Amino acid sequence: NAGVTQTPKFQVLKTGQSMTLQCAQDMNHNSMYWYRQDPGMGLRLIYYSASEGTTDKGEVPNGYNVSRLNKREFSLRLESAAPSQTSVYFCATGPGLITDTQYFGPGTRLTVL
Amino acid sequence: AQSVTQLGSHVSVSEGALVLLRCNYSSSVPPYLFWYVQYPNQGLQLLLKYTSAATLVKGINGFEAEFKKSETSFHLTKPSAHMSDAAEYFCAVSEWTDKLIFGTGTRLQVFP
Numbered sequence A: 001n002a003g004v005t006q007t008p009k010f011q012v013l014k015t016g017q018s019m020t021l022q023c024a025q026d027m028n029h030n031s032m033y034w035y036r037q038d039p040g041m042g043l044r045l046i047y048y049s050a051s052e053g054t055t056d057k058g059e060v061p062n063g064y065n066v067s068r069l070n071k072r073e074f075s076l077r078l079e080s081a082a083p084s085q086t087s088v089y090f091c092a093t094g095p096g097l098i099t100d101t102q103y104f105g106p107g108t109r110l111t112v113l
Numbered sequence B: 001a002q003s004v005t006q007l008g009s010h011v012s013v014s015e016g017a018l019v020l021l022r023c024n025y026s027s028s029v030p031p032y033l034f035w036y037v038q039y040p041n042q043g044l045q046l047l048l049k050y051t052s053a054a055t056l057v058k059g060i061n062g063f064e065a066e067f068k069k070s071e072t073s074f075h076l077t078k079p080s081a082h083m084s085d086a087a088e089y090f091c092a093v094s095e096w097t098d099k100l101i102f103g104t105g106t107r108l109q110v111f112p
Helices: none
Strands: A004-007 A010-013 A019-025 A031-038 A042-051 A054-057 A064-068 A074-078 A087-094 A108-112 B003-005 B010-014 B019-021 B024-026 B032-038 B044-050 B056-058 B064-068 B073-078 B087-094 B106-111
Touching (some): A031 A064, A054 A064, A074 A087, B003 B087, B024 B073, B032 B073, B044 B056, B044 B064
Antiparallel strands (some): A031 A087, A042 A054
16 A cells, blocks of 8 residues: 655756656545645645546646546646746645545655756 | 745754744635644655644644634644654645645754
């Protein structure tokens, strides 16, 4: 029972390159989330998926796309990376009710040069 | 619009001393409030949450928080700090949906 897994753990990109961050969960949760964490800014929601086949923008969606492939997997894509996207990215899952706990993956540290 | 403010980006205490991490919220409706902890190089994990049952909420590792509507606060406390409590702590609020709004975090240092 791995919980929430993210790949890769670290990545360095050059400006303009693309990449996809992968997230998978074995908790049978409906909702999945992508956050970015920046110093002094806490965590900010990028995109959100309430169920397979549905996605919704969060607070900072510009420059990102997502795909909810199935109930287990939720990927985040950077089409043309920019230095402002240097951050630590966290995937989280939850049952989907307002009072529910969210469960976080270990994070992906991305540097864009 | 909902928001949370965490006063103090860094808090330092001695081992055995009281830990007090402050969180104030802004919400147009009774909110649900959460405290998450992040240990170095790890993801976040839930410490405790307020979901409108008891106003004093007990969490893991000896932490507790009290919801005070009149003060719009949800401060996190622990009577006696341990070295293993050194981490970053985030307060978060949810209002109408399961989407969380996080505060900017407070880094707790514990000195021997």
